[in-house]
Amino acid sequence: MSSKRHSILPAVSAGPKPPVHFSSSITIAESALLTGTNLITISSESVIHPRAKLDSLAGRITIGRRCVVHERTMIGAIGTSGKVTEQAVTLGDYATVEVAASIEAGNTIIGEGTTVGVGSKVGAGAVIGKHCTLTPHTEVPAGEVIPDFTVIYSNGMRRIDKRGVADLKNKGQARQIDVLRRMIPTNPAKFA
Template identity: 35%
Template sequence: MTSKPAAPSNRQSSSAIPLVKPQCKIHPSATVADKAQLIGPHVIEIDEGAVIHPHAKIKAEYGNIAIGKGTIVSEKAIVGLSEESGEDTTLVVGEGVSIESGAIVEARKIGDHATLGINCRVGEGAVLGKWCKIAPLCEVGPNEVLDDYTVVFGEGRKGRRVDVVVRDRKEVREARLKGTEMERQLLRGIIVDMSLIS
């Protein structure tokens, strides 16, 4: 048995570019997973009770990000302004918003209690009213403005409607709020437990 020295490699080694850590203002009751990515030179504010899943990405590269009270940002979701947004811009995500897995949010504002479905996209500069719902895989175009209670379920104006049940029935809104609070409580326990074992 003989050992030969390894042949010289033509591969060049590369080092990863270090990520710029943002100034973060995270409320003590917020849950931010260890594997969540918070990057960029601008300020990221995460309000009380918010939950940021592992592998969610909050990008403060082109402006400040404000995540509202009780908002949930799921795994592989990306929240951040685009380069076209301009300096001194803040992306505001309202209270009780649910940003589901793979969603991309470059909007200027997301209203309270909105739901952004799996792999949906909310374009640069868009403004969503309260209780809006974007269905999975659907898109809100750049600078588009949606009124309160708008549901996006397809392309163009034909893929829009007003959710009159949520708008007109307080008990439905209260039931959704209760369900979202139960989800947040469950997630806090799971995310904390996962960070202890990984």
């Protein structure tokens, strides 16, 4: 019988450790990955799930208050041009980035109360208005400007959301954050 030895490989750094500015009330999973050379700011009561990646190599990342960034997301991805210049990503208050979504750096703005759906991609320099919804697997091309309250479907169809439920969505987000804060072990000091 041959005996196989399994060894555990040492942890490999995924890149430089970025400067950070965190509110004292954030929840950030220890397995979140923060890399880059520019400032990453996360405002009060925001939640960063396990295995979310924030990469500030291309520019600063600013996450507003009461945002939720789900697992396997990529915020700050370098766009298809591959250029690394000072290009920011900003998430407005109450924004949600769902599982496996990608937001490219390029002075990209996700407006207040906007939801970026599962597996969606927002191109570099896109500006998404307030209270928009990108349904799962939607792609917003680089540089596109989306008006407030727009719903974009993965097949490219669009409509304006006239339900007037922004305040209700924000209250629901606050309740979800209260639950997540109890479920996700947090250690912001790990990233400082």
